[in-house]
Amino acid sequence: xxxxxxxxxxxxxxxxxxxxxxxxxxxxxxxxxxxxxxxxxxxxxxxxxxxxxxxxxxxxxxxxxxxxxxxxxxxxxxxxxxxxxxxxxxxxxxxxxxxxxxxxxxxxxxxxxxxxxxxxxxxxxxxxxxxxxxxxxxxxxxxxxxxxxxxxxxxxxxxxxxxxxxxxxxxxxxxxxxxxxxxxxxxxxxxxxxxxxxxxxxxxxxxxxxxxxxxxxxxxxxxxxxxx
Numbered sequence: 001x002x003x004x005x006x007x008x009x010x011x012x013x014x015x016x017x018x019x020x021x022x023x024x025x026x027x028x029x030x031x032x033x034x035x036x037x038x039x040x041x042x043x044x045x046x047x048x049x050x051x052x053x054x055x056x057x058x059x060x061x062x063x064x065x066x067x068x069x070x071x072x073x074x075x076x077x078x079x080x081x082x083x084x085x086x087x088x089x090x091x092x093x094x095x096x097x098x099x100x101x102x103x104x105x106x107x108x109x110x111x112x113x114x115x116x117x118x119x120x121x122x123x124x125x126x127x128x129x130x131x132x133x134x135x136x137x138x139x140x141x142x143x144x145x146x147x148x149x150x151x152x153x154x155x156x157x158x159x160x161x162x163x164x165x166x167x168x169x170x171x172x173x174x175x176x177x178x179x180x181x182x183x184x185x186x187x188x189x190x191x192x193x194x195x196x197x198x199x200x201x202x203x204x205x206x207x208x209x210x211x212x213x214x215x216x217x218x219x220x221x222x223x224x225x226x227x228x
Contacts, residue, residue: 001030002089003072005062007055008035011114014214015077015195021217022080029086036061036074044144048152060147060155062132063139074130075188078195080213083187088173092131096167097138098158099131101174108179113194113201123157128190129174131167138165177206 036058112118175186178193194201
C-alpha cells in the first residue's frame with residue numbers, strides 16, 4: 001500500500017480531486033489517500049498567520065499521522081501525475097529521512113494565486129513533494145506542538161534536519177511548468193503559481209493537461225437512450 005497525503009484547501013477543492021484522479025488513473029499499486037484538511041486534524045491547531053494555503057504547515061504532520069512508522073508520499077494539491085506513483089515510491093532510500101526535488105531557481109512572478117505574495121527563499125518548493133521516511137528517528141522531532149511553534153523557514157528549509165539526511169529526487173517528479181515551461185518528460189506537474197482552475201492561470205504551459213484531467217473527474221458513462 002502506498003500512503004499518500006495531499007494538501008487540501010477548500011478555496012480550491014477542485015485541484016485536490018483532479019490530483020487524486022490523476023494518481024488513480026496511473027497507479028498500478030494499491031494506494032491510500034489522505035487529504036490534509038485542517039478541520040480533520042483535531043490534534044493540531046494552526047497558529048501561523050503566513051502562507052498562501054491551508055496546508056502550508058500540515059504537511060509536516062505526516063510522520064506523526066503515521067505514528068512515526070513506514071514511508072509516505074506528500075504532495076501539494078495543485079499537481080497532476082503523468083506517471084505511475086509507484087515509480088516515485090521505488091526511489092525510497094532508507095538512509096534518508098526525507099527525499100525531495102532540490103529546486104534552485106528565482107520565481108518569475110511576485111504574486112501568485114488569490115493575490116498571495118510569491119517570495120523567493122532558499123530551498124523554495126523543496127517541501128511541495130516529499131518522500132517521508134516516517135520511521136527515521138529524525139522525524140520524531142515533528143510533533144504537532146513543535147510544528148505549531150516553529151517558524152516557516154525552519155520547517156520548509158528543513159533546518160530541523162541534518163543535511164546528509166535529505167535525499168534528492170529527479171526534477172521530473174516536481175516539474176513547475178509555470179516557472180520552467182513545458183516538459184514532456186515530466187512525471188509530476190506542479191502549478192505552483194496558480195492552478196489552471198483560476199482564470200489568470202488557465203493558459204499557462206501544460207495547462208491543457210490539467211483541464212483534461214478535470215474533465216475526466218466529471219466523466220460519467222451514460223446508458224444508451226432508447227429512441228423507441
